[in-house]
Amino acid sequence: EGRPFSDETIFGNALTMRLAGEDTPAHTLAWMTHELLDQPRVVAAMVAEIDGVLGDAALPTTIEMANRFHYVDAVSQETMRLRPVAPWKAGPGCSQCSLLPDLLARLPPDRAKTCW
Numbered sequence: 104e105g106r107p108f109s110d111e112t113i114f115g116n117a118l119t120m121r122l123a124g125e126d127t128p129a130h131t132l133a134w135m136t137h138e139l140l141d142q143p144r145v146v147a148a149m150v151a152e153i154d155g156v157l158g159d160a161a162l163p164t165t166i167e168m169a170n171r172f173h174y175v176d177a178v179s180q181e182t183m184r185l186r187p188v189a190p191w192k193a194g195p196g197c198s199q200c201s202l203l204p205d206l207l208a209r210l211p212p213d214r215a216k217t218c219w
């Protein structure tokens with residue numbers, strides 16, 4: 104129609120792709136769920152952040168609101184680092200602790216020290 108997509112359309116498509124539209128997010132969400140089953144403190148922190156950001160809303164209504172999920176994003180990034188869909192070694196090794204040391208503690212030492 105010759106008109107640019109609205110912010111709402113772009114945001115909706117991005118959210119769909121992030122949460123349910125492709126294999127990579129599906130694998131990441133599956134691994135995240137698996138890892139979180141033994142991490143009640145992490146789950147509680149995620150729930151607190153989600154409640155704090157969303158308030159009474161069921162879903163984020165703006166990109167700015169979605170960008171406020173810092174802890175949830177960190178858990179997602181850590182899941183992708185620990186359980187990459189397409190793994191490759193990116194460097195010699197990590198010199199600092201992970202964002203989620205509880206998850207790292209359960210990995211074999213050689214895996215816990217590898218950057219993905």
